Amino acid sequence: MPVFNHIPMGEEGLKEIYQWLDDWVAKNKGIVHQKVIGKSPDHWEIPAIFITDEDVPNEDKQIAVITLGRHGQEFGARVVGPEIIRYLCSDDAKEIREAQLVIIVPVVNPEGFVSNEFRSSMTSLTKTERLVLGGLFKAFPPDMMVDFHSLGKSAGSKYDRGDMEVIIPANTTRWAMDEQIHQYIAREMQKAAESEGWPYEIHTLEDLATYYFGDTKIGNMPWSYLKEKVFLLHMQDFYDHYHIPEEDHYTNYTCGPAYLKWHTLVFGLETNHYALSRASDIALSGVAPCSALLKMGCTRLPWEKDIGYPVNLLHGDFRISVRPLGRNVSDRRASRIRIWNERENFNLPQREMVDPETTGARVRYFGRDLPMEFALCLRMRQNSIKSVTTRGKEVQFETYKDHCSTYVYIPTVIEKAGLIEFSIKHSYP
């Protein structure tokens, strides 16, 4: 039985959802708690639901945030939040609760909900979102974030009206393999949803932008594909950091600025309240890709050193990259955020195979956030790494493996702006 077999509408509907949340929280003490994180302009409370295994310390947990219903007329998103909450309290989600703190904001925009109208923005975060989400994220900067919307007969994309569900990798740059990484995860989400019978599509943010902002003279259809990823850089407000009042940039999803600010793994999700006429189908089709994503946060992706969301490749590529440092999840998050915000002050890390048994690696940091602590990480075809030296002195390193290669992870510190170089001795492959 689904949580809702109808779509709650208007003021009564909002009260119905809030009542369900209160009852659910009361019944599931120990793994769920609720906090009002703000109010809408017309004074409706905005609750957040925190789900986690309270016996595991938070510093060992990923932070995942799921927001829903920022666009008031996108009715489908209303039933997805409660269904995700129910899923997260089930036995199937035990591992997720142990490894993550999941925060769900089931109704980001109660005013839009009550009026059954948009009452939001496609071009920036609203003032309420800046305040409310900004406050939440001060304490809980997310490692992963999903924002749920819902397409209908005429709302949503002009490109495919009435029958589409979509996963949108919401990364706004291609920095450090982020396009590949978001697509990799989106594909896994899509596979999981399809295996349960929900045919999702994957569209990028810039695909979406052309659908919205394409020539209006031919029924809002763009003439052709948008070819340049970089187009988005002009549309997305780099400074929309949940607190700066700008009103003229593209931010369809609440999570876009989280990517720019904290290097959060970000997705938009569009369910469909027109093609799926049963509320329970909307809810279940929303849970499918979301639960797959949450489960991936409990695994180690092949290029990652630790279990968790793949957000630690901060500069460079899979072969040589700048990574965060830290003994636990929360230290690594702080390190990641610090390095990410200094990313423009690193040059592209370089590597060179000097001879069959030696690889050189170097990176320059020319920012002012000193001393800058980070790790340089190389993917090696050689499986025996003998030593790493810098300026003739041996340094500590760690190794980890994927299915066919070895990663050398070299923690280091740059005391004075400039270049650091390493020499890695290894076996012949």
Ligand SMILES: [Zn+2]
């Ligand atoms: Zn929307």
